[in-house]
Structures are given as structure tokens and as C-alpha cells.
Amino acid sequence: DIVMTQSPDSLAVSLGERATINCKSSQSVLYSSNNKNYLAWYQQKPGQPPKLLIYWASTRESGVPDRFSGSGSGTDFTLTISSLQAEDVAVYYCQQYYNTLITFGPGTKVDIK
């Protein structure tokens, strides 16, 4: 199975400042046939189901604010919130779908400093 790790476990950022979350996969999730990384990011607020934010490592889901961006390829990925808003307080998970056995990262909790 592909193991996903995330860092940091948690972070606190001032309103309007940048938040950066890293995700690493134990093997590449880049499909050479279409040059796409099968890596997604989800946001989960307390008491709510997860919400898809980013797919193919860098494509924003419809309706997701442009302060959210994803980058990276192969095994190393980053989710950036360019200007943290109060409503962004949540746990963020990366997920790989390179093979049938999907795996999630352990999550990164983002709070306001």
C-alpha cells in the first residue's frame, strides 16, 4: 500500500497570513500515461464530512476559493492557503488514488494564532 505522511501535524497561523501543509507519498502517484498526479486534498471542519478542495495535485474543485492552491509532483506535494481566513479552520487531508487501495494522510489541523 502507498503510505501518505503529512507535516506538520498542526499549525497556527495569523489571519491573513500564509499556511503551508506538506504531504509525501511512499511511492510516486504520477501516472506517466497522462502525466497526472493522482493526489487530492480535502478539508474537514468539525462535525462535517470532508470536502474536496484540490485534485490532480493542483486543480481546484469548482467553488473553492483561489486562496487555496496545490503544487508538487511524484511523491512530494504542498497545499497552500495564501491568506488564512477564519472559516479555513479545519483539518486538511491529502489522499492518493494511484491504485485501487486509496490511502489518506493522517491530517493537518489548521488553527488561528
Place this chain on the structure above:
Amino acid sequence: EVQLVESGGGLVQPGGSLRLSCAASGFTFSSYWMHWVRQAPGKGLVWVSRINSDGSSTSYADSVKGRFTISRDNAKNTLYLQMNSLRAEDTAVYYCARITVTTSKFGMDVWGQGTTVTVSS
């Protein structure tokens, strides 16, 4: 409105069984692969199982293989998870999720609100 609604959770003794349901509406259910994902109290997301659009292919996490069975009834727009030989470590909120995999999009883009399963004596 595109929606998934889970039901069937509850309190069950270790070794017992439970069947979860996930009712889909607002989209062509039979066109989508579906997944179950669970979340133990205070913990992260864990993928459990998936089924293809016509029900002919399934996959399971090692932790539930041989105990859980995923199925679907496209005529009833409903996804199921039959859980047998339940253990304390199966205690979690269980979410069903639709996955969209096309040339223009990929991801679990629709989730239910979850149903809680508690395994305890």
C-alpha cells in the same frame, strides 16, 4: 440537489453484524463508483471499500477484508456495507462518498453526513 444519506448505524456487540445503507439522489447513481470511508472518534479518515458502477468489482482495506461486503442496488439508488464479525476497532463514523473519475476531474466530490457505528459490550 446531489445528496447521499447514510443510515443503519448503531450500537452492536463485538462479533455482531450491521448493514449500512447510503441513499443517493440528484445524480445518475449507476454511473459512478462509490466508496465507504470511516473515521474513528478523534482520528483521521480511513478508506474502507469501493465498488464499481455496475457492482461487478469491489476492493477492501486489509483491516475489513473477509468481514465487510460492499454492494449496490442501482434500481434503488442505494449503496450498502454489510459488516460482520465486528470489533471494537470498527467503531467509527462511516461515510459513503461518490468518486468522479473522468478526463476532466477526479476526486471524492460528494459525501454523506455519516452514520455512527459503535461496537461495545
